[in-house]
Amino acid sequence: MSLNAEMRRLGELDWRELDVKEAGGWPWSLQLLLCLLVLGVMFFVMHGYLAGSAKERLHRARAEEARLIRDYRSKVAQAASLEALREQVSRLDTRMEALRGMLPTGAEVPSLLDSISEAAIDHRLAIVLLRLRDPVETDPYIERPFDIRVRGDYHRIGAFLADVANMPRIVTLHDLTLGPEEGGQRLRLSMQAKTYGYRGQDGGEP
Template identity: 60%
Template sequence: MNLATEWRRLKDVEPGELDIKEAGGWPFLLQLICCLLMVGLTFAGLYWYLAAPKAQELEGARQEETRLLRDYRSKAAQAAHLPMLREQVETLDGRLDVLVGMLPSGPEIPSLIDDISESAIDSQLVIDAIRLRTPVEREFYVEHPFDIQVRGDYHRIGSFLAAVADLPRIVTQHDFTLEPTEGGRLELSMLARTYSYRPPEAASDEEEAP
């Protein structure tokens, strides 16, 4: 086979005159090029059909490995801090128990009102009124507001307010008004609030009740 001759034959080929049925008579170089193209297309098709899905699976596995490694590191860090978190939760639970213990239960509200009245009497004040308002239900507690009106001199009113703040049950004081009255005395009017704990399960039961 003369390579120069085959090259001339290839150059003389007119693409429009080629007939696939006469491929056996084509120049050798043209047949070789066609064979190489067929082999290349075959390998490309095999890669697309066989190797490409595997490559995608491999890439997906790598991404999954990265995600799992990231999750593992995150959970390992959480596990390392778990004893400290448990200790903090126990501390918070203890504080919550103390605070809940300072809240009167519903039946203890009248007794608390009596304690406030006794504080006013001990401070030598005249009690004009101590009236409970309608309780207000919140998500985790019930608010019990009540009005207080007492009369006396400035220092005894201050002593009374300090005694109320020092009660073993939580009582918050709001909306103070202090006005002079006859005899040089002052009249104190204020809104006070105490609170009773409302367990989450009790709130849920009330919401589910028809």
């Protein structure tokens, strides 16, 4: 049968009268088209099923690749600065040891108070009170507060404060009150000073 005749037969076909049960008697061109259609549908279905999971795996692999690249670059940057970080840590350790050396032990606190008393006498101040309070434990230091009250003129008190702040051992000044004494030209200074001890410095005892 010629192609023209088959195409004419296909054009004259009443599509409403087609019955799947009689598909064997359909024109061969229609059967071919239906086979191609079924194959196309099967191809797209299989492609979507197989390629979909592959695309998902590819997406996850690309995301993992990007993460690994970021991690690699971060570690390369850390490795490049490792030596500088080690030097910085070494300097900080040295500085920390120096600062710890400026913290008096419990046995050295009385001599620190003696030094403060001597500074007051050197500046011709009258010592009203110099009293050590109970230590306060914090982590990792121990605060050792003490009260100071002295009398004298303004400039001598200022020089005394400068000497206390510049002691070889760390001393911080708190709650300063400066006012005139009753019936006189002298001033009275009241304050709390604190020195500190490292908990492991003398067996952890205050």
